[in-house]
Amino acid sequence: MIDDKRRRIGREYFWFALALIVILMGSAHAATVKLLNASYDPTRELYEDYNKAFAAYWLGKSGDTVTVNQSHGGSGKQARSVIDGLEADVVTLALAYDIDALAVQAKLVPDNWQARLPNNSTPYTSTIVFLVRKGNPKGIHDWNDLVKPGVAVITPSPKTSGGARWNYLAAWAYALKQPGGNDAGAEAFVKKLYKNVPVLDSGARGSTVTFVERGIGDVLLAWENEAFLAVKELGADKFDIVAPSLSIVAEPPVSVVDKYVDQHGTRKVAEEYLKYLYSTQGQEIAAKHFYRPRDPTVAARYAKQFASIPQLVTVDAVFGGWTKAQATHFADRGTFDRIYGQ
Amino acid sequence: MAAPAAAFEVKTLSPPPPPRRARGVLPGFGLTLGYTMVYLSLLVLIPLSAVFIRSLGLGWGHFYEVVTAPRVVASLRLSFGASLIAALINVIFGLIVAWVLVRYTFPFKRLVDAMVDLPFALPTAVAGIALTALYAPNGWLGKWLLPLGIKVAFTPLGIVVALTFIGLPFVVRTLQPVLEDLDREVEQAAATLGASAAQSFVRVIMPALWPALLTGFALAFARAVGEYGSVIFIAGNMPMKSEIAPLLIVTKLEQYDYAGATAIAVVMLVLSFGLMLGINALQHWALSRHGGR
Structure with missing residues (x-):
């Protein structure tokens, strides 16, 4: 009996496989375009959804099948891979500094890449919030609670994690915007905050594991989308999200890699791929993955799911753009090195 | 050596051999040496010189x-400190493990023997995550160590634990064949001559083991110095406290400072090479002193 059944199932598989092969061989003759999107770690699920939506859109518009392959890793590491020869058609990274590097280090994109798409080439944004243990036992409500003695703060090293640089700048901006705030005061505040950091992981996911799995620390500084994902995946009974009074608009930008799209002849579809992120459907997908949409109508529709933060500042307004922020704070002998006494 | 070889040739080769090539017993010396040089150049020398050349971009003052x-x-x-400690721990405990595996039979011996290789086979990141989960304050082991005031994960001690883990197979696997070759009759002879167990260990067994022990030490040490994947999870990465040199290289790369990264790499290379030379010299000395094979 069982043997017979197994044989029947085996036969079904055989026909299924054969059908699949025939279909695949047939489709090989239709026009197919391949794109490679080099992105950073937490966008994996977002782009899995988005790629499907874009493929359907592009098939309807041009009749071509487009397959988008994804490569994920730390933002800086991804930029370095592209500089060293990973032929990505588009990059979607955690901060403008990493795409600037493509222009400065290897001339893969023009210097004005960020002006080519609306909103500084950032189709969606996020911000920095606090993830605390359920019930908020340490009573953490704002940035000044993080420097109190006995509070352990988990955040990755801004030297190795692009995402963590936003955390650092958000804390700095908070101190700066307090009454009588200045750079010296902000540096002292941030220094005090990092005194409360027991572990500096090298990347954002590492910090999440330290906080969630190892049970270390009272508060995790996280991107809003990561915090919501953590709560969604790990249960709302374990963590709460706390919105501080001020935070920074985290802008993960996107760009076509000019040198490689021209080599591959994929410029048109690659540009469409990024433009479609700004469409209603693209914005909806971003919002579903807890990124804040730029489109006001979509934003209004999803407003309830995001933390309400009274004051949101940008890196351009407070720090004069990424190049300057990087040089002042994260380069060798910048403020981050200084607060660790070097 | 020369006399028997000459006699051998005279006896077997009826036509007179070409005068210059008479000494090679094994054929193909030229070919294999050429192959060795090309292979080593491609695999080791060229990548390493690229590191040196890239760091030259800095200029001496900046490099310094x-x-x-x-x-x-x-x-x-x-x-280097943590690697040294880890390699020393491995020499002591690796010797015990190798001894037990060679000299005794016990149930599941094969299984235990295979387990020794696990640190080789495991992706180092997996090892790092597993060790961190174990030794974190809420982990199986960390939980019990914490009340004793011992913190392992996220301290330099955690780094030593990770480096010991990945270095173990190197010592065990270099010692095993030597221990197997060791003639037990020599120990028995020592015993009949009135040597105590301790005496025969120190004066009969150890001299034969020194060269292999040094090799195992050198391998475990070298592996530990370059280790990144497993350490990064357990170290805590605090500047000045638990930040390993390979992490600083990655940090520099993250800022697109290729020259600075290679500068640290060059220092690590030179230090490692110096230490390896030293260990080799020590080994040579041990070999000549104890007449081991």
């Missing part, structure tokens, strides 16, 4: 400035 920065010095001290 990079590698003597307090944070770099602290990380180098930690990397």
